[in-house]
Amino acid sequence: MSFLKRVAIPSFLFLTILTTGCAPTLVSKGSEFPKIYEEQPRSILVLPPMNESTAAEAKDYYMTTVEIPFALTGYYVFPVEMVSDIMKQEGVYDTELLYQTPLAKFYEYFGADAILYTHIKKWDVSYMVLASNLTVSIESEIVSTKTSEVLWKYTGTVVVDLSGGNSGGGLAGLIAKAIVTAINTAAADYVKYARVANTRLISTLPVGPYHAMYLKDQSVQIVDQTPTK
Amino acid sequence: MLNDHIFKAAIAALFMLILSACAQPKPLYIYDDYSESYYHNKKTVTEENRLKLEASMEKAIENSPKSLSGRVAPGMYANLGYMYLQEGDAKKALSNFEKEKQIYPEATLFMDRIISKVVIAEGDQK
Numbered sequence: 001m002s003f004l005k006r007v008a009i010p011s012f013l014f015l016t017i018l019t020t021g022c023a024p025t026l027v028s029k030g031s032e033f034p035k036i037y038e039e040q041p042r043s044i045l046v047l048p049p050m051n052e053s054t055a056a057e058a059k060d061y062y063m064t065t066v067e068i069p070f071a072l073t074g075y076y077v078f079p080v081e082m083v084s085d086i087m088k089q090e091g092v093y094d095t096e097l098l099y100q101t102p103l104a105k106f107y108e109y110f111g112a113d114a115i116l117y118t119h120i121k122k123w124d125v126s127y128m129v130l131a132s133n134l135t136v137s138i139e140s141e142i143v144s145t146k147t148s149e150v151l152w153k154y155t156g157t158v159v160v161d162l163s164g165g166n167s168g169g170g171l172a173g174l175i176a177k178a179i180v181t182a183i184n185t186a187a188a189d190y191v192k193y194a195r196v197a198n199t200r201l202i203s204t205l206p207v208g209p210y211h212a213m214y215l216k217d218q219s220v221q222i223v224d225q226t227p228t229k
Numbered sequence: 230m231l232n233d234h235i236f237k238a239a240i241a242a243l244f245m246l247i248l249s250a251c252a253q254p255k256p257l258y259i260y261d262d263y264s265e266s267y268y269h270n271k272k273t274v275t276e277e278n279r280l281k282l283e284a285s286m287e288k289a290i291e292n293s294p295k296s297l298s299g300r301v302a303p304g305m306y307a308n309l310g311y312m313y314l315q316e317g318d319a320k321k322a323l324s325n326f327e328k329e330k331q332i333y334p335e336a337t338l339f340m341d342r343i344i345s346k347v348v349i350a351e352g353d354q355k
Contacts, residue, residue, distance in 0.1 A: 042335050043335040043336075057272075060268065060271045060272060061268065063271070064264060064267045064268040064271055065264060065268075067304060068263075068264055071258060071302055071303045072256065072257050072258065074257070075303070076303045076333050076335035076336065077303045077304055078303075078304060078336070078339065079303075079307035079329075080304065080308070081267070081311070082304070082307055082308050082310075082311040085311065086343075109339070109342070111335065111336075111337065111338030111339055112339075113335075195264060210257065210303075
């Protein structure tokens with residue numbers, strides 16, 4: 001009984017979650033984001049996020065974790081730190097101003113095919129008696145500098161369990177939780193968690209030209225990210 | 230007590246299973262500690278953190294042949310070159326910017342713009 005209760009049942013549940021986690025069946029990348037397959041952008045310029053959360057640090061966390069997952073997805077990602085520094089030197093300190101800059105300017109100056117805009121809606125660490133969670137709510141868009149079309153967008157929330165306790169947060173949250181629990185760290189190393197969250201957010205993006213699956217992942221099933229539909 | 234051990238072992242085994250099931254055998258690029266050191270240097274800018282970041286990038290470049298692509302990650306040469314530039318080493322910076330566009334033609338316009346700016350600034354100093 002004890003074995004069944006402590007090992008067999010949790011293992012079974014765990015496996016079920018994983019199986020669904022690896023292959024969710026809701027929409028295909030090709031039907032969700034047809035324009036990105038048409039236009040085939042090679043490079044992405046990451047703009048600093050608009051931080052609408054209460055955490056002042058969210059912007060830095062985000063900026064230091066966004067470059068890698070986009071690059072691993074197969075795109076040329078412009079050097080994030082260098083770009084943000086140069087923009088400051090050019091007198092653009094204000095993210096709001098940056099978000100109003102005509103897209104053609106970014107093509108002209110950087111040669112970027114597409115721009116990543118991000119709104120951080122929520123970046124909260126909630127401490128509770130039995131659990132603490134990091135909740136990341138993000139709205140991201142990749143917009144073409146040539147056609148001004150939205151090529152990809154993501155709206156969603158990832159809950160990362162910081163304590164190994166009980167939490168929700170959808171498939172992404174569950175996977176993040178599994179990793180966190182297994183690592184079994186008590187101290188909150190947020191960069192690690194932020195990266196886990198970011199990687200999950202980006203998993204719906206059709207892969208870029210440096211990825212082996214380039215233009216072959218239209219049928220890959222993803223969780224529907226556009227609840228407005 | 231023993232049950233606890235079995236439980237932990239089962240979880241560990243499952244975790245390994247996930248990793249092998251979902252993860253790629255080799256990453257497309259190698260980053261080493263870049264993300265962590267970048268964050269630490271962003272949060273607390275000290276000479277020590279800066280040097281750590283620089284070292285992590287140099288190490289990532291050194292280890293790049295072990296990655297799936299065999300290439301240095303996008304932006305790595307450029308970001309590192311920019312750090313060299315801030316330290317006043319224009320020569321090392323320029324060579325990094327050149328490497329960035331050699332590996333990634335997408336960066337050509339941006340790198341050429343920066344290279345010409347550096348060259349002009351260097352000329353002014355002489």
